[in-house]
Amino acid sequence: MAASWCVVHGAWRTRPAPRRSPLNVYLALVRRELGGAFNSLTGFVVVAVVLLLTGYSLTDIIGKLNGGADDRPVVEMFYQSAYFWLILLPVTPVITMRSFAAEKATGTYEALMTTPVGDLQVVLAKFTGALLFFLLTWLPLLAVLAVLRQVTKEPAFLEPRATFGAFLGLTLMGSLLLSMGCLASALTRSQIIAAMLSFLMGVGLWVVSLRPEATAADGDVLGRVADHVSMMRHMGDFARGVVDSRHVVFYVSGTVLFLFLTTRVVESRKWK
Amino acid sequence: MDDVPMIEVRDLTKRYPGRTAVDGLSFSVGRGEVVGFLGPNGAGKSTTMRILASFMPATSGTARVAGFDVFHQADEVRRRIGYMPENNPIHLDMRVREFLKFRARLKGLGWRRSRERVDTVLQQCGLMDVQKRIIGQLSKGFRQRVGLADALVHEPDLIILDEPTIGLDPHQIRAVRTLIKQLGERHTVLLSTHILSEVEMTCSRVLIMNRGRILAADTPQNLERHLSLDGQVVAEIAATPAAVREAFCDVPEIERMDLSAVEGEYTRLALTSKDGQDLRVVVSELVRANGWTLRELTRSRHSLEDIFVHLTKARKEDA
Structure with missing residues (x-):
């Protein structure tokens, strides 16, 4: 085989190197990320925990509604409850902790980074995979609301404006928290450290929301900044169906910043 | 382009804090050669291979693969190499065929071409019977073959294998060596090992390395003749x-x-x-x-x- 190959071609020659559009490589990576989430037990555990807590919190809210009337849509009540944050803040680090840390620990990171794939492509693919998985875990919530609406014949359970706003808010907020998680995961080879680091960042941002609302008249700059980045206030608006462009810009720019930092961390192996 | 050596390394140095892993290394590998890097653990073999695979940069010196600089033209280099890192890291949760297809896509093969190439390498590496099995459930010998199949899937000019037979039993080692010998018929192969019989059996040339330097470079037969x-x-x-x-x-x-x-x-x-x-x-x-x-x-x-x-x-x- 070799002899004939050499004779036919006369000499060793360079074979044409394969080339493919960056988008296809990106999609292959995203598919792998999603597949990886469901190939492990972690993925199913996350989905199960989110489902359980969502179900429990809605039961609780309905129980409270039985005690007295409330004008707010159920979705808004849910997002303003402590349950929502109890689900959101720990779940995002668990989703992203695998992204880079697990690959570094098993060595597949080296195998990945020696293929003709760009650093940015890898970061974006890992982020997209995490975001899609995150949204997937929240999908059952829609089904739960639909069932409630069907049973109670109460349109407030799946009010389109509030539902759209809530899911948009969820996507934006999830993006920011997941991009923080990607950064944490890129910084270390330990999944536990990655999860703790991103949980701390998320909780740090959330704690700011606990400050009492500041008013422009207060003149307290810190207070107004805290008010501006308050995730609880943002989510309140989104759940009412109010899409404030300031909130969107805040989350999109935050996500871009953390993804940029992640890319720099991934690139940093070239500086050492 | 075809006259350019497959690997050309000049004064390559890699320093880590407090340690010099590779110290002014120079060598070249021609097309079609099967070259063995031989050295004790910590000799700088893996570091050199990682630099050649453009995973990390050298502190100084240059390395070119098929005429392309491993740092400045990393993408061109990566398209032309099949690299199997130390300990053969592969996704254990994937199925053999699925894994090879994923890797083929990453390496730039289209849908149709990747299917063809995956079929070829499955055949070449004797993986047809286990193609639908989960990699984590395979024996180490089969996993090693999956790693080799991955390195081959995009038909690279140069195959870099870091300790390809480590941790295998004698039968598996023999099978992997036979495979490497066959690879040498169509590809340039650079492999590292600290098992001497391995280079004697598989390589046309040996580079003996210690403490980041090359101590001797020749055919196994010549080394024996000159140095004994x-x-x-x-x-x-x-x-x-x-x-x-x-x-x-x-x-x-x-x-x-x-x-x-x-x-x-x-x-x-x-x-x-x-x-x-x-x-x-x-x-x-x-x-x-x-x-x-x-x-x-x-x-x-x-x-x-x-x-x-x-x-x-x-x-x-x-x-």
Whole structure:
């Protein structure tokens, strides 16, 4: 085989190197990320925990509604409850902790980074995979609301404006928290450290929301900044169906910043 | 482009804080060669390979693969190499075929081409029967073959294998070696190992490395020939030591002669030649001329292992 190959071609020659559009490589990576989430037990555990807590919190809210009337849509009540944050803040680090840390620990990171794939492509693919998985875990919530609406014949359970706003808010907020998680995961080879680091960042941002609302008249700059980045206030608006462009810009720019930092961390192996 | 060596490394140095892993390394590998990197653990083999696979940059010096700089033209280099890192890291949760298809896509193959190539490498590496199994459930030998199939899937010009047979049982090692030999027929192969018999069996050229430097570079046969100057010829002759000494003392090719009486009134003669030439003919002629009986005549050849231990030990002592 070799002899004939050499004779036919006369000499060793360079074979044409394969080339493919960056988008296809990106999609292959995203598919792998999603597949990886469901190939492990972690993925199913996350989905199960989110489902359980969502179900429990809605039961609780309905129980409270039985005690007295409330004008707010159920979705808004849910997002303003402590349950929502109890689900959101720990779940995002668990989703992203695998992204880079697990690959570094098993060595597949080296195998990945020696293929003709760009650093940015890898970061974006890992982020997209995490975001899609995150949204997937929240999908059952829609089904739960639909069932409630069907049973109670109460349109407030799946009010389109509030539902759209809530899911948009969820996507934006999830993006920011997941991009923080990607950064944490890129910084270390330990999944536990990655999860703790991103949980701390998320909780740090959330704690700011606990400050009492500041008013422009207060003149307290810190207070107004805290008010501006308050995730609880943002989510309140989104759940009412109010899409404030300031909130969107805040989350999109935050996500871009953390993804940029992640890319720099991934690139940093070239500086050492 | 075809006249350019597949690998060209000049004064390559890689320093880590407090340690120099690769120290002014220079070598080149021509197209179609199967070259073995031989060295003890920590010799700098893996670091050199990682640099060549453009995973990390060198501190100084240059390395080119197929004429492309591994740092500045990393993408071009990566398209042309199939790299299997140390310990063969692969996604254990994926199925064999699924994994190879994913890797083929990453390496730039289209849908149709990746399917064709995956079929070919599955066949080539003897993985057809396990293609639908989860990699984590396969034996280490099969996993290693999956790693090799991954390195091959995009038909690279250069295949870099870091310790491809580590942790395998003898049967698996033999199978993987046969596979590597076959690869050498169509690809340039650079492999690292600290198992000497491996390079003797699979490589056309050996680079012996220690403490980040190349100590010797040649074919396994030449290394044995050049470096085994002190190869001895041992004979057991039915004669007294004095008689044997008298017969052999005038032979100019002999540098050193050791005599000792052994059981059965034989004399054991150990000769070292001056320029590494084979003294067996001289011994047999003299024995015949004297009418003695000869019951043993052997040449103790220095294996690559001796050379390796000799070279790396000498270095340690220098240090």
